[in-house]
Amino acid sequence: MDPRKSIFDAVRAVKGDISPGDVLILDEALDRVDVPRATSAPRRVGTKGIALMHKWEGCAKRRPDGRFEAYPDPGSKDGRPWTIGWGSTGPDIGRGTIWTKAECDARFERDLVRYANEVSGFLADAPTTQDQFDALVAFHYNTGAIGKSTLGKLHKAGNYAGAAAEFGKWIYNDGKPLEGLKKRRADEAELYRSAS
Incomplete structure (x- = not known):
């Protein structure tokens, strides 16, 4: 209990x-x-999932003093959401937000637990390999859409081929397909399809 x-x-x-x-x-x-x-025990993201998120989030906008500054979303019309570190967003992040690398890493760790818990809660007892879980968390970390996506629903239904095909549909920002999102989703789908 x-x-x-x-x-x-x-x-x-x-x-x-x-x-x-x-x-x-x-x-x-x-x-x-x-x-x-x-x-x-709650599910945790594995090393492949962390590596994938680090690859696509980067820890961008490093200042000459070694700290990192927030930047507007490059693909949205209004620049929202403002982002810092490893893709962290939220009401506490905006123009002028500056963090150390340690602050970026700590926030990523907290965000990672939160997103993993959200994906775990959504999946409940649906059979899921570690690689599938990592790919789903990476997708959710970027989109926040695991619960409303056809991708998530197909996975829960056991239609893994259908779910894998859905990654490629999440490539738009403000109605435009973005090359970076195409590549990111391809990486997520590849991890999702892998054997472990």
Whole structure:
């Protein structure tokens, strides 16, 4: 039994639906007061998935002083979302945000746990290899769309060939296909199809 379930149920009763970000905040708070987690270990992204995300996110916009500055999304009309480090975005990131490499790495680690938990929650008990999981987290890290995508739904249904074909449809930003997204999705699909 999950010792945190009653706490989450109580929060939902007061607040209504809670977002994945709220779940992460609650989990971190419960960790600090030593409320145990469920006995089944959460899935973690493997080295192939991390390498894939590092390849495509880069740790860009290094300043002469060695720190990193936020930059606008190069493919969107309005520059949103602002990004820093290993593809980190959010309300705390915008023009003028500057981080050290250690801050970039720490945020990536936190984001990675959050996105892995979101993908795990979506997949539930659907059979998934480590490489498939890594590819799905990499996709979700970039799109935030695992739960609403046909790709995710096909994977959960066990249609792995159909799911793999869906990666190539996620290549648009503001209605335009981007060469970088085509290559990224090809890499994700290749990892998804691999054997481990």
